[in-house]
């Protein structure tokens with residue numbers, strides 16, 4: 001990037017909000033999973049005006065701009081593909097308003113999700129979307145990815161809490177979408193279009209979020225099963241009993257072995273699957289939900305279970321789930337992670353397929369995640385060797401093929417970014433992709449904003 005362009009940007013945002021050295025820029029060339037190109041400049045805007053002015057310069061000089069929260073994404077959404085500016089939102093991190101009467105919060109995109117959750121708790125309110133990364137990911141990143149988490153089963157995903165946005169379009173115009181009321185149907189629903197657009201259609205500079213009352217109490221149940229099928233049947237049966245737990249997390253045998261090696265939690269021998277279930281609500285309803293769930297577990301072949309109403313003990317029951325992602329690296333140094341979703345009734349079919357693939361290819365494939373909504377984090381653990389990468393590529397294609405055959409989807413939460421762009425046409429038709437490419441061109445005629453993401457190369461150039 002030419003010196004005079006850098007100076008123009010520094011003049012807008014202030015020199016103290018720009019990083020120029022090679023070492024500093026390099027830190028913004030990767031996210032939690034993908035390595036990208038090193039940006040020419042890293043910019044920390046403080047306002048939508050800053051964002052707008054930088055985007056206008058980017059259109060004039062034709063360089064890419066990549067929005068970034070905390071870089072915890074796992075599909076390469078926040079990494080540059082060819083230099084340009086990485087625009088980091090960690091300094092736009094104010095909770096601007098918590099409106100207790102109307103149950104809304106207005107925040108800047110750089111607010112850490114957990115910080116908002118803790119803040120609204122002080123008012124007896126609840127912001128449910130809880131990606132496992134909630135202690136460090138930003139609300140802006142959550143909105144751009146439409147993040148979900150264990151709570152999604154009962155409470156929905158980020159999309160369900162976004163009432164309105166302030167955005168800056170790739171050409172620099174500042175625009176508002178949506179409402180700050182519970183209802184609103186005026187014009188096209190641009191808010192929904194922007195949620196999950198992975199920083200390719202707009203830069204999000206303010207978010208109006210819906211809040212709900214904080215449930216009075218919770219109970220946590222950890223249940224062990226010999227067979228995957230028994231765990232899967234319990235998931236469906238609990239919901240058929242008209243109980244919707246806040247959380248229903250699953251772990252397969254490979255994940256359990258992994259946890260027992262890293263942080264033993266005393267899993268009974270011959271356990272083939274476990275479920276971590278959480279119910280919430282008023283005290284009486286929590287007790288009655290627990291009773292019903294326990295009777296389903298007993299009826300459907302649970303081998304052992306633990307129940308607690310105590311939040312500190314609950315943390316112990318959560319330990320296995322919280323430490324699993326890290327523990328997987330004890331198996332092999334590289335993780336290829338997918339987050340497929342299948343209808344609940346098809347969970348055992350998918351799990352058996354993964355076991356078969358793992359045996360056939362000779363690489364560990366673990367699966368854990370949000371059983372209640374059929375969303376599985378499939379972790380293919382490989383060594384840094386060419387034949388392992390080849391096997392992983394074969395595994396990914398087969399897993400996606402099977403997921404789609406079971407009428408599922410290839411991503412429930414993590415988005416497409418760069419890592420899944422080559423697979424998107426396995427799920428979406430050419431017609432759908434072509435409409436999406438037209439939308440991208442309409443908003444971003446110069447392909448300035450986060451280029452190289454979501455679409456396979458031939459789609460945008462064609």
Ligand SMILES: Cc1cc2nc3c(=O)[nH]c(=O)nc-3n(C[C@H](O)[C@H](O)[C@H](O)COP(=O)(O)OP(=O)(O)OC[C@H]3O[C@@H](n4cnc5c(N)ncnc54)[C@H](O)[C@@H]3O)c2cc1C
Pocket residue numbers: 031032066067068069070071072073074076077078089109130131132133136137138139140141142143144145146147148149150198199200202203204205325413414450
């Ligand atoms: C250990 C671990 C566990 C995880 N668990 C979950 C989980 O349970 N559920 C889940 O959904 N995800 C999960 N993730 C993935 C990740 O944390 C989420 O995608 C999160 O929403 C990313 O937030 P971020 O602030 O780090 O965004 P980044 O990674 O910085 O960016 C993500 C995307 O958002 C865009 N973006 C960021 N800010 C803006 C903005 N202001 N305007 C426009 N676009 C923007 C970027 O361009 C990029 O495309 C996990 C990640 C890790 C490492």
